[in-house]
Amino acid sequence: MTGETPDDAAVLEALFGNSPQGLFVLDTELRVLRYNRAGRGVSGLSEEDVLGKGVEEFAPGLEPETMQRLAKEALDTARPVRKRLVRGPSPSDPNLTLTLEMSFFPLAGARPGTPAVVTVVEDVTAGQADADRFAVLSAVHASVGSTLDTPATAGELVQTLVPDFADAAAVDLLDHTGASPVNSPLRRVAFAPRKAERGREEGASRPFPFPTPYTQALNDLRARLVPVASDTEWLATSPEGFAPLVDAGVHSMIVAPLATGEGPLGLLTLYRTRREPFEDADLDVARQIAATAAAHLDNARRYRREHEAAAALHRRLQPHALPDLSAVDADYVYLPEGAGGGWFDVIPLSGTRVALVVGDVAGHGVEAAATMGQLRIALRTLTLQDLETDELLTRMDEVAAHVAETPTATCTGRWPPAPSASTTPCPGGAPWSARDIRRPS
Structure with missing residues (x-):
């Protein structure tokens, strides 16, 4: 860059070469004049793909309008804009979703074609994912169990989980608790989004085919993370029944038993069609969610049984x-x-x-x-x-x-x-x- 002294150039070279954060120098038109390769999203791109380009050209999925607005804000106000979150697919790997924390620092005396803004980019994908999981757990504790009504409790659960944690969620409960879960009918109590899942509408009661992740989870009371593809073997146990999973593009699911010390109550099933599949950390969160939900559903079921017994006794007397x-x-x-x-x-x-x-x-x-x-x-x-x-x-x-x-x-x-x-x-x-x-x- 013009006007640099040898010392300035050495400092810049050390900064750009050793910084663990992504650094981008933008001109007044928000085109890249200089950058380093510490940025996770650009490490797989060539210099020709980045230099002289705007963010909308080399990272179209990373909310380019938001990034341009933030950079313009720094330019227009001559004040830094710090720690703003931006999400989207990685420019070099569209199958990878990134969460980036970005700060924009305006440079004094900027003229057309000269450095105007320094952008510092830090990859916070892992940390933000943990924060999002914690937020989901907090939302479940705050929102689920406000009534002693079983369908209402199940509805609160699936509405809390979709779309922040899963793209779809279902609660299926055994018609008769205490019975052998294998081949026992399960009733669809709640499903989100509101549009019913084709082939298994809310209120429908029938067993899941065996063997499938559903029956396995009911049998051993272990939550499991299940990848889904059109050639997955267990889908063949009911091709018509499981066709909606494939048609909807579900590629990852979690099946978690809803159980108490007395045995299984039913299943919580979470589905993803978004870019990121469920991870082991998501499975841990699902286990905690299922345990909390099972306690609320058990309370609701006990209350209903006692209420029905009391009402019958009251009428009889x-x-x-x-x-x-x-x-x-x-x-x-x-x-x-x-x-x-x-x-x-x-x-x-x-x-x-x-x-x-x-x-x-x-x-x-x-x-x-x-x-x-x-x-x-x-x-x-x-x-x-x-x-x-x-x-x-x-x-x-x-x-x-x-x-x-x-x-x-x-x-x-x-x-x-x-x-x-x-x-x-x-x-x-x-x-x-x-x-x-x-x-x-």
Whole structure:
């Protein structure tokens, strides 16, 4: 370059020859005047491919518009532009995707055709890949498991993983946990992107062919990284079923079992069609993701089972028909909020009297429903003994204390009420706790 002294030339020669970072000197038109070969993307290019060329000519995939904008910003403001990330295929190896950290330093007194900007390029591909994996793990922990609903949890998982970590993701769950996973039907619970995978739509339930990476992962509970090509042997176990993989251009996949200490729940499968295949580091991340997801899915499945059992028990313990009454026309509508401990009863008594009961056990689930059933039976038994009101309430207090130490029962009603279809509050005008009942004064 013109104006260089011998000392300047020696310094520049040492700098360009020994720098571990890629260095590019650009003119005012952002053409390369000088560069070194430390830049990973240009090490395989000849000088004719780089010198005198703009970045859009020798590295068209590396966001040339972004790089030109950053260089122009440095020129126009006369201030450095530091540490900006640029991604894209390597100029010398299109199958290799690079993440580059670039800084642009303007030179004073630049004139047309003279050095104007020095660009420093550092390859941070490996470090950025690790940061991206950590970000995916953080996103899974933050986004998955917000509800106790199995399809919603599976949907959160696949939406979090696509497209940052995988180009497509699927969650398939065994219809019956605890059964032998080989040839057991798996139900497609979630898939991303939203467009359903041809041949296995969401909600479809059928086994995967054997032997395949899917059945192997279910059998040994080991996650595996699987390369995919049109001539891969296991694809022949179901050519029509696996045709969408080949048609979509999937070349790399991870199959990770979703399992708890009690056995497999199903599979998380990740697919890539992008340039970079999955690596061993991605497999480690997938294992952690699958473990986290399995815990959330197991919680959701347990909650659903308990909720269904509690709801069935709750329905079973409610009156199914009102008794025939001569003094009262009774009717009801019962809209429970969930599977809890609420109940009602209509109990005929002697002398055309009727006891109208509304009760509730604090809490939800099987325990609350079971406690409700015990209290309802006890209250009906005591009521049929034709006890005085204060004695009935005292006995009920004793029963409630023995039935459950934590749940409390609340009630409204008059014991026994006048012949009427309405109810009035318990003594004191407010719901009472079974533990706080005292003989009326």
